[in-house]
Amino acid sequence: MSSNEDQIMEKEETGNTKKPGYSAKDYKSPLKPIWCPGCGDFAVLNALQQSFAKLRLPRHKVAVISGIGCSSRIPGYLSTYGFNSLHGRAIPLAIGVKLANPDNTVVVAGGDGDLFSIGAGHMPHVARKNINLTVLAMDNRIYGLTKGQMSPTTPLDTYTSTTAYGSYDPPVNMVKYVLAYGAGFVARAFSGNLPLLTSLIMQGIEYKGFAFIQVLSPCVTYRGKAEYDSIRENSEVLPDTYDPTDHKSACEIGDIEDKQYLGLIYRNDNLIPYEDRIIEMRKHAQKGKVIPVGELINLYRT
Amino acid sequence: MSSNEDQIMEKEETGNTKKPGYSAKDYKSPLKPIWCPGCGDFAVLNALQQSFAKLRLPRHKVAVISGIGCSSRIPGYLSTYGFNSLHGRAIPLAIGVKLANPDNTVVVAGGDGDLFSIGAGHMPHVARKNINLTVLAMDNRIYGLTKGQMSPTTPLDTYTSTTAYGSYDPPVNMVKYVLAYGAGFVARAFSGNLPLLTSLIMQGIEYKGFAFIQVLSPCVTYRGKAEYDSIRENSEVLPDTYDPTDHKSACEIGDIEDKQYLGLIYRNDNLIPYEDRIIEMRKHAQKGKVIPVGELINLYRT
Amino acid sequence: MHAVRLPEKGRVEQWETRKTNQITIGIVGSGGDGAIAAGEIMASAAAHEGLYCILTKSYGATIRGGETSARIRLGANRVHSQGDKLDVLVCFSWKDFQLFKGELELKDQCVILYPEGDVIQPDQLPIEPGLHPTVIRVPFIKLAKEEVGNELTKNIVMLGVLAELFDLPKKGLVAAIHHRFERKSKDLIDLNLKALNIGSEYAKNNIHESHPVNFFYTTSPPKLLMTGNEAIAIGALNAGCRFMAGYPITPATEIMESLTRLMPMYDGTVVQAEDEIAAAAMVIGASFAGVKAMTATSGPGVSLMQEMLGLAVIAEIPFVLVNVQRGGPATGMPTKSEQADLMQAIFGCHGDGFKVVLAPCDVQDCYDIIQYAFAIAENFQVPVIVLSDQFLGQRKASFTTLFPDHIEVAERKLPTETDLENYLRYKISKTGVSPMTHPGIEGGEYLASGISHLENGYPTSSYFVNEQQTQKRYRKASRIIEKYPLWHYYGQKGATLGLLGWGSTKGIIREAVHLCTTAGIDVVGMVPRILHPLPIDELQDWFSTLSNLIVIEMSYSGQFLQYLRSQMKLPSTLVHYKRSGGSLIPLGEILNLIIEHCEESVTPEQKRIVDPEGIFDLDKSPTVSMHLRGDIYEL
Amino acid sequence: MHAVRLPEKGRVEQWETRKTNQITIGIVGSGGDGAIAAGEIMASAAAHEGLYCILTKSYGATIRGGETSARIRLGANRVHSQGDKLDVLVCFSWKDFQLFKGELELKDQCVILYPEGDVIQPDQLPIEPGLHPTVIRVPFIKLAKEEVGNELTKNIVMLGVLAELFDLPKKGLVAAIHHRFERKSKDLIDLNLKALNIGSEYAKNNIHESHPVNFFYTTSPPKLLMTGNEAIAIGALNAGCRFMAGYPITPATEIMESLTRLMPMYDGTVVQAEDEIAAAAMVIGASFAGVKAMTATSGPGVSLMQEMLGLAVIAEIPFVLVNVQRGGPATGMPTKSEQADLMQAIFGCHGDGFKVVLAPCDVQDCYDIIQYAFAIAENFQVPVIVLSDQFLGQRKASFTTLFPDHIEVAERKLPTETDLENYLRYKISKTGVSPMTHPGIEGGEYLASGISHLENGYPTSSYFVNEQQTQKRYRKASRIIEKYPLWHYYGQKGATLGLLGWGSTKGIIREAVHLCTTAGIDVVGMVPRILHPLPIDELQDWFSTLSNLIVIEMSYSGQFLQYLRSQMKLPSTLVHYKRSGGSLIPLGEILNLIIEHCEESVTPEQKRIVDPEGIFDLDKSPTVSMHLRGDIYEL
């Protein structure tokens, strides 16, 4: 028995897998998502596929890197290169992928726990280094995959499987953190607003530098179906008049916690991406005579 | 040969180690600091000893927890309880110490690398949980102990042993980060201003909650003796008129990077410390009948 | 719908009714089918009527909608293992069944129940060829929808059917339904009782075919029913643990979940840390501050904690780390069991770091071993790793009781007045243990550190002092093994064929020994519960009585055998049964090995006693399975 | 000041001049004394004149002002190890000397130089009792201050004195001073040349006493001089490594430091990561993306990388991890060497994770082994750990040359067109290796993951598939050992006493074998450079020729022996020489063990040949030292 028979696969809609075009379905993998029906992550998958299609990205030049979590399953559902790595480690792994070959488009997807609890230590550094990645923080305010424990974004006083008497850790404010880290592209989206989500992902990918998108992506199983409505109630799309290039307004938006503003919160096109700095530095290093690698030993001749 | 003979010890000034009083020298350990002459860390040690003395803290009720680094040697030079733990892990270790017995005063000391590079992932969580610790981030903008590599606060374009062509990672802004994390006590001090440093440490210890103090503490060996002067030039003590309870001003101060303002930048006395939340939660849990531990098995009788 | 008896290739066979006081039932379905819930209710029912039971659950990696299976083994007498081949299979979805390839095997004459509407015909079932099942199709969904009024109750309808067909404890089922839904609503209780009843009635009235499984038992007083993870949580509280920090991870999370509920009642603290490194650091901090502390995780978490483990070793800070093992490496198979973290537990951190490794061997033992772990940690100021596994941690088992008072609660060795006069935290001592203070104790102030240190705790880079302190720490080992003779023997002295395993494989060892001994085949089993330091003398003594040894483990690379070899001389030939985790070790394969390697040849009569139902092919030479089995080592 | 010859207890002894083509000099001082700098200049001088040398440096944990020592061994013929007891000691500070207790031993008839102003009198020196040193006091500071005009040059003055007294290569010293200060300033060069000269002149005119050390040599063409860490850096570049991520840590930092300088010249990238977990993740990411990648760290970093290592194993991502071992556990002894990360390298990550472990045995070998590491990693899609140690990494050694072309540069196995038709990244194959694509290759898109997976990379929780894939990964082992027979033998075939060790202990083994063979004592040494998989067949063959085996290692718990025992049958008696790190293994103790355990008894004449200076007490029964030595195992 060939071992891939025992995995549920959807029929590919195009028979020809060798010459994919640029329609959303060309970015679908044969795996059928095993998210719970109604899970917000479906929308993120959908938006990603649409974004890739609209940007006409050849799928072999895209790598989607994730950690571990419900959300982190996403690379498995895409026909691009993917890496479902370790819990919390998508970002440094993606840095390696990007720097090894800056030609490729590298997208990071992960959960609130993955990126802001166990992975929290990587975020300031990727942001300040300004590595050209697009990060989708799929925030469901809970640990989905491990079945319902408090996450760093779980609101105060929530009953979860690890907070039998209500949670008492004040939640993380992703946007505020990432702004403080100096990120040049910061946005907030919602699984319930697919066009906005898609548009932000596209902008993020096109942005030359570190792009961070918080996606409010409800976990219907551990936070209930009502989560969609409650997000709808407590969120608002930023008005057209809002100027995302103004850092002060961005910080104000970031500070607001009772209302979740959706849209592009901050964008700074004057930051230098890390890859460019590396290229500069190499030039500097190569100013003198570059000896062939095999002759490096002679540097140690006394 | 008793094994402690082979360690350099200073003569204790008081012969009697059993009944320490509350003068600064009672907090001195018999170990002679092996920092380089002129190192900023001497001032931090001094200020800590003075603060303990002024606050009349019994030395057995104080624990100073550090990671690894030049700065992290500080607990060894104090006569209180101390833990020189692992690189980057002072904060979670201190959380355990504090929560195990909230009666004790727990101070964390660490370097810029220790707290904001390898230990960066712990900072948001201790701050938002609001654990009643006083954190001294001894910022020398370099890796001192490992002999001069780039640290997360090393300014751009610095030549260090790992940046042969000048550093290109934009540095961390500690105050800004910690404000974003929601810390209720944020200050900046300088080894060259001992009275201010001492006063801030005392306020930090007295503050009921998470207190963060960035201490500009020059590494004369790997950043040169001129570092003192350059800090003096680029820093300024906050004026008396400055209101640290105003969050907006605090954020403005945090944003300024060309000038380092010294003093208490932010203070919020309305935050609930974690210990208090735990006590609340325990009350909640103990509302029903609390059965003796030995009878817990009966909960599983069908 | 009626029962169908499937003749093998047209040949209708006669079968005899199997009168048995043990039955193993498997239930397979997708998440929504309620297979696991049904298993849990059945276990609860069994415990309520005083039956022994072991319930194991198996999940795919999915949250909802993925494949799940419950395997429950019930018996009037003590059941030692999860059961081998199934007597009864309830299959809600054949697609899911196939995903458990290698995990669910059927007895030749088993009973299979599956939904009436299923497109797969009785003669197309994707089961091993050559079996003779009695196949019964039941309109579960229809009954649930139309008769009960809620499709979701189909699993309870199914329980009703099973109860009727196999004479399961009905009073117990009613009690279990009350128990399960009492915190939800009265309506739910009624709904489910109705479903149960409709199931039984349907079976009574519509299923007329007889089948070979005749399960009988007598009831006794209610038993305890818990998982290994729960036993660890309450055992820890009993040992005086008052601080826990952890990070969720399958299959260990339930330990933290239980403790977040219980710990605050006893003024203890549980912190959900940001990651496992922080969790271990917090625990070490709390212990440094004088409070008994633990963490619980699984392989990935333990990998992250290695540096912290070394810190606790060199700073001599006691704490307990529970590793509920799952399939590795990396994320591996998070919902499946394995025993491949053994070498890591012993040798995982850099440097020469002496720590203690204990392993519980069943659910009750989880309660005891965690208490021994605290006792050893506190008495010897050393980190103790408890190696549980997914089979133990998430299995539910019923048993008569636990003994809260039989393990001495250790208190840390505090310094005397005299010690405090010139307090040396790391004073070289004969036992390797020196008095330990903590913040709050006047005159006991000291510097703890992960750096090589003098007796007073101050750092040194003297080779000489470092060697002395290393010796001191390793000196603890021999006293620990003296004071804690933690191992079990099964079977009768004098047997020359030995089975050796650890942890959850004990179930299979004990059952194999039991069956063989009954048949007069002399086999003895040994299961160490302290793995490091290894009880070398004890093992050596035991080996000297054996002519053949079978080492059994769930590790592809055979870590247990590698470890044994590294520590001691083993019998000059031995048989190594090893395989990766993910699936139970089949009793049949072990019995086959025993028959192959025991000194005197086993008679057909003996084989019949060992395997009255003839399900293990004891006569044939062992089937070659894909995993390495029965490797013979010449040592 | 004049030389003082210290008579033992009033008895004035005669001594003979030792004519030798090897000399070992120790220099001890506080940070500011420039002991290390002096050692480095001496090494550079030696290499310049074509001498062989090994320079080892030892630090306390301090940055500035703490104790430091340099030990340099020079010779006209190849020197194999760091030298045992010192011929010459220059001691700027006796307080610091005492902190190196157990690290610096003196020959009976050594020469000691120390500052004239020191309060300690020649008959109060804190040295082992019973020695007969020639003690010479020199006014280093006064000369530097008053004659040279800069107190800091006292170490160079000292070099001048040494050069004169022991006939060290003076042209070389001049060249070395130029070399060292050329990037700073002309004035500095002149100042130091002046200091050198003043030292020599002083010695010529003021030190009249004769002393026993007569060092002679002939010069030859300049040699290469580098540290093991530097050799690893340039070896990695030679192997095609173009991505490195790391985090500073003693004693591995110099690898990253060298690469940050060199890598950009070849369009490669070095990232200083925020921690070791991130470093390993970046490296795995870069390798996934098709670039050869490595990280370098020490024990604490490796402990943090365990989960990542497992990820690379299961996702089959090649990368190289260099561990420059230091004393453990935890922070341990950061500036000292040890061999106690061996078990962690092999067994550290959770689960059954097959990886490869190589160990270089000298500085030149660092260059080769790192290249083999890349070859194996790339050819077999497996992580490779290179276990260096502080002695190798930070030692400076001179040697004739390195060979950049003799190790084949491996390129990753890309899929063929046919493979791509139905691309299966983890296709089950005979060799365990399957074609590997990377982003950018059209048609090769796949999912890499740390989860148990199907041949196409998609996750599975099937026990069956998991077992197949685990087998596949372990299948790589036998091919690796076939293709890479990495081990060294020393001595003549037919000898029945074997010495077995690994890594930096090779120096002692090789030297002991050399000395014994010269004296007609038959000893053979073996040093595996591939440790995992272990070359079992090769070792077994070798063991069969031995009647006695001595296993030597720097690990208190004896990890190497534990590991050997875990994998194979060892000779039935063997002698185990183990001790923790922090100090060199003394040649004398090994020679003693050889004499004790070799088959035929060693004649006094042979002992004289082995130890012409009589410094090892080969006649006495071996001194009982504090560490475990010479344990005899009956296996």
Ligand SMILES: Cc1ncc(C[n+]2csc(CCOP(=O)(O)OP(=O)(O)O)c2C)c(N)n1
């Ligand atoms: C080192 C490690 N620790 C813990 C886990 C268990 N684990 C898997 S996913 C997860 C959290 C999931 O939450 P989140 O990141 O928010 O993703 P979600 O499932 O909610 O999308 C945890 C704790 C793990 N796989 N590895």
Ligand SMILES: Cc1ncc(C[n+]2csc(CCOP(=O)(O)OP(=O)(O)O)c2C)c(N)n1
């Ligand atoms: C896990 C680990 N990685 C690396 C090191 C090596 N190390 C010790 S201190 C240090 C950084 C020191 O810099 P900083 O924290 O800024 O303290 P400073 O010495 O400058 O006061 C490093 C990288 C270590 N001890 N442990």
Ligand code: SF4
């Ligand atoms: S558990 Fe929550 S996050 Fe996970 S798939 Fe289900 S709905 Fe989505």
Ligand code: SF4
């Ligand atoms: S190296 Fe720098 S930080 Fe360290 S002790 Fe010296 S001056 Fe201070």
Ligand SMILES: [Mg+2]
């Ligand atoms: Mg989440």
Ligand SMILES: [Mg+2]
């Ligand atoms: Mg620093």
